[in-house]
Amino acid sequence: MDAVDLHAEAWEGIRRGYEAGRLAHAYLIVGSSRGNALHFVESFLKLLFCKSAERPCNECGGCRRVETHKHIDTMWLEPQSKARQIKADEIRALVHRMSQTSFEGGWKAGVILNADCMNANSANALLKTLEEPPQKSILLLVTDSPQALLPTIISRCQKIVLSAGFASNVSTEAWRLPLMNILHDFPPANGLAASRLAVQLKGLFDGLKAEISTAVEEDLGRSEESLEEAKLKEILDARTGARLKEVQAEVFRVMLDWQRDVLVLASGGEYLIHSEHKDTLAKQAELHTQGSALQAVRILEELTQRLNRNIPDLQVFDEALRRLIR
Helix, strand or coil: CCHHHCCHHHHHHHHHHHHCCCCCHHHHHHCCCHHHHHHHHHHHHHHHHHCCCCCCCCCHHHHHHHHHHCCCCEEEECCCCCCCCHHHHHHHHHHHHHHCCCCCEEEEEEEEEHHHHEEEHHHHHHHHHCCCCCCCCCEEEEECHHHHHHHHHHHHHHECCCCCHHHHHHHCCCCCHHHHHHHHHCCCCCCHHHHHHHHHHHHHHHHHHHHHHHHHHHHHHHHHCCCCCHHHHHHHHHHHHHHHHHHHHHHHHHHCCCCCCHHHHHHHCCCCHHHHHHHHHHHHHHHCCCCHHHHHHHHHHHHHHHHHHHHCHHHHHHHHHHHHCC
16 A cells, blocks of 8 residues: 555645645655655655646656656765765755756755764754755655754654654553553552562563564664674664664653652542543552652653663662652
């Protein structure tokens, strides 16, 4: 099935924007640079360059040149297999081409596949064009790791999420039930209980890291067979770490939402995010005052910040959970 069929809402937004003359100048498309996002980009470009009244027709010369990545007014960039980086000189060449007049008198497009492979110099070279785009030009940045891009790049693009990658599957299948089991044992009654919960939380993340690493390795094995072993490991570690951070952020968001529900009940409120667990939350709220429930929220917020300071995860979890003892 075509990407535009799988992601009808996103495609319909693009089509309406085109027909109304309100397309953004730059789009960040989150998905596979060799799968769904690539197909979406090709369909987007066909919409721009199709010669038929019903766009895209998939049959005219414009559509066929898009499919073969040979349209004269489109420039494609992706990291070279050895360096695995998009260099600043390549970005400058794209920017220069985008600033020139279109050969066919219409749109000009630049596509950056695996945009997360831009280094700092490359990203900075692109920023000016994102801030002051030429007329009738479109930039399409494709990545499955948007968190690896500079915030200034992301903020200047309209984001289209076709898939959240492996992290999305993990979030619904691998960690929610184990996390709920941990949260149902909150707050720990003593130091031993706190240590036990810390070990469980560490085990949860270790298991997720292993699953993510396997999925990333399989994906790289299919698409990057020409890479040297050392470079392949470097990419594997980087992508695994990036996707693990996505999952961690989602896990901690749920933990904070849980503790905020406890705070709501301890404060006499009623609206809960995890309303299906109201009985358990109510029992936990009975162990708190409003002040201690608020402090518990702050402890969990600090936990997420400490994980970014190269302190061993188990130590961070254990120290935080000991502070939650009631």
